[in-house]
Amino acid sequence: MDSEAATGSVQQEHKTITEAHSSIFEMTRICVGQRSSLYVHRNDSFIDRLPYEIHSHIFELTLESWPWSYQAGEASRTFSLVSRHWRDVALNTPRLWSQIDSSFHNYSIQFVDLVLTRSNPRPLDIEIGDCTCKSETGDRESCVLSKPLTTQAHRWRTVAMINAPEVEMFTAFPAPLLEKFDYKLTRHFPRTLPANIFAGHTPRLREIHLKRVDLPLTSPIYIGLTSLHLAEFRSHSSVQQLLAIIRSCPLLEQLVLDDVRLWGSQDEVCVTNPSFELARLQFIDLSCKRDISRDILAAVVIPPSAHLCLQLGHHLVDEFDGFVVKNLHNLPQIRHMGIIFDPPHCDITGRVSHSGSAQELLTLFTSGDLSEVTHKIAQLLTFSSINTLIVTDITTHSELTTYRKFLAPFMAVSILKLHPCPPILLESLASDAAMLVCPQLVELQITGTALVPHPLIHMIRSRARIIPRADSEVSLRRLTLESCTGLDPETMLELHKYVQVTVVDDTAHTA
Numbered sequence: 280m281d282s283e284a285a286t287g288s289v290q291q292e293h294k295t296i297t298e299a300h301s302s303i304f305e306m307t308r309i310c311v312g313q314r315s316s317l318y319v320h321r322n323d324s325f326i327d328r329l330p331y332e333i334h335s336h337i338f339e340l341t342l343e344s345w346p347w348s349y350q351a352g353e354a355s356r357t358f359s360l361v362s363r364h365w366r367d368v369a370l371n372t373p374r375l376w377s378q379i380d381s382s383f384h385n386y387s388i389q390f391v392d393l394v395l396t397r398s399n400p401r402p403l404d405i406e407i408g409d410c411t412c413k414s415e416t417g418d419r420e421s422c423v424l425s426k427p428l429t430t431q432a433h434r435w436r437t438v439a440m441i442n443a444p445e446v447e448m449f450t451a452f453p454a455p456l457l458e459k460f461d462y463k464l465t466r467h468f469p470r471t472l473p474a475n476i477f478a479g480h481t482p483r484l485r486e487i488h489l490k491r492v493d494l495p496l497t498s499p500i501y502i503g504l505t506s507l508h509l510a511e512f513r514s515h516s517s518v519q520q521l522l523a524i525i526r527s528c529p530l531l532e533q534l535v536l537d538d539v540r541l542w543g544s545q546d547e548v549c550v551t552n553p554s555f556e557l558a559r560l561q562f563i564d565l566s567c568k569r570d571i572s573r574d575i576l577a578a579v580v581i582p583p584s585a586h587l588c589l590q591l592g593h594h595l596v597d598e599f600d601g602f603v604v605k606n607l608h609n610l611p612q613i614r615h616m617g618i619i620f621d622p623p624h625c626d627i628t629g630r631v632s633h634s635g636s637a638q639e640l641l642t643l644f645t646s647g648d649l650s651e652v653t654h655k656i657a658q659l660l661t662f663s664s665i666n667t668l669i670v671t672d673i674t675t676h677s678e679l680t681t682y683r684k685f686l687a688p689f690m691a692v693s694i695l696k697l698h699p700c701p702p703i704l705l706e707s708l709a710s711d712a713a714m715l716v717c718p719q720l721v722e723l724q725i726t727g728t729a730l731v732p733h734p735l736i737h738m739i740r741s742r743a744r745i746i747p748r749a750d751s752e753v754s755l756r757r758l759t760l761e762s763c764t765g766l767d768p769e770t771m772l773e774l775h776k777y778v779q780v781t782v783v784d785d786t787a788h789t790a
């Protein structure tokens with residue numbers, strides 16, 4: 280190789296190396312650029328570019344109930360661990376620190392003090408159960424919650440306690456911001472609170488829920504409520520005092536008296552007091568002794584859209600009278616009735632219509648057999664508005680006449696559903712010279728029943744003919760059989776002659 284050729288080769292190699300170097304340099308530059316843009320992105324995410332107060336408000340939203348909430352009590356601590364910026368926002372969002380719950384028993388008094396400072400001046404929502412603070416002496420003063428409960432009454436917005444024994448410590452203070460007071464005992468002995476609880480100063484209180492806690496009905500904190508729940512309530516107060524409270528709450532929406540016993544004056548109040556209306560009432564549950572239920576229903580006018588929940592006694596005695604019935608403006612709206620037998624119990628529901636989500640107006644918890652149930656219903660409402668009846672689990676086997684007596688009051692029923700029923704009940708539906716129950720019946724649905732072909736065909740045939748009666752020209756048109764047995768093709772053919780038959784389950788043909 281001559282020297283000229285060697286020089287050309289070296290120059291060529293130098294050029295290649297230079298090109299490689301510049302392309303590596305360029306690639307490095309791009310990579311560094313991409314890395315730094317990633318870095319910038321991470322530290323300047325969408326939420327961090329939001330104005331401070333909007334970021335703070337998003338944090339506050341996590342404390343709202345559904346659909347936002349997820350362990351809201353932990354949110355404040357979780358957010359403050361994410362980054363320096365988030366911590367800054369979290370520490371300056373007082374609302375985020377305004378919920379105090381049982382988990383605080385696991386923290387130090389210093390942390391509780393910090394939370395009280397950070398939440399200031401926002402109202403506090405307090406929810407506590409038994410004290411689990413690790414106290415060697417076991418005295419309640421060592422509970423980390425004693426401070427928020429004794430020194431912060433002026434900031435309480437809601438207080439909910441289950442089995443919390445600390446109650447004596449703080450019931451003496453005025454609670455000017457308190458909106459909801461919920462105190463339930465499930466394990467401890469019933470407790471009596473003083474009538475002047477919260478020094479009688481709770482001007483914003485709207486909801487009181489008590490269980491096994493006697494707060495005398497003379498207490499001023501009952502005035503102006505929208506929601507009152509008393510459960511396992513034992514008191515020396517009287518029915519008159521209970522009525523006076525209800526009257527002092529004209530905006531009441533929810534009234535639940537579940538196992539309430541009053542040992543005060545037993546005077547009859549039923550007839551003497553003029554009745555008054557609770558126009559905003561949505562739900563009234565009177566699962567207590569009949570004299571209390573009766574006195575309340577005789578005094579309170581129930582609006583047409585309210586849901587009444589009642590417990591009727593075990594004996595066949597008339598528990599209600601005309602004074603009660605004339606006040607129940609909701610019950611005449613009932614078009615659909617469901618009766619579920621679960622001996623010795625019997626549950627009855629009344630709805631506006633037969634669709635599943637239709638508004639419920641009546642729930643009756645009672646007991647008794649077929650012969651007693653209609654008598655009990657008849658105390659409260661007439662049957663003439665009920666056009667759909669669903670009867671579930673009639674398992675007792677009674678006489679034909681008993682079934683007829685049970686169905687007879689339902690004069691206006693056009694749709695009857697039986698889930699399931701004894702064959703003899705189907706026989707009781709047959710039209711004969713003596714009697715026709717449910718004369719308006721157009722549609723019959725039977726579920727889960729072992730059918731007996733001959734009596735079934737007889738009944739359907741008797742009802743499907745247009746019967747020339749003075750009071751009715753209606754005949755059965757539709758029959759729906761769901762998960763029934765005992766049907767053979769011959770029976771099906773015969774039934775099809777008289778009515779439109781729908782079979783909902785393919786097991787129906789397995790005789």
Ligand SMILES: [Zn+2]
Binds near residue numbers: 412
């Ligand atoms: Zn504690």
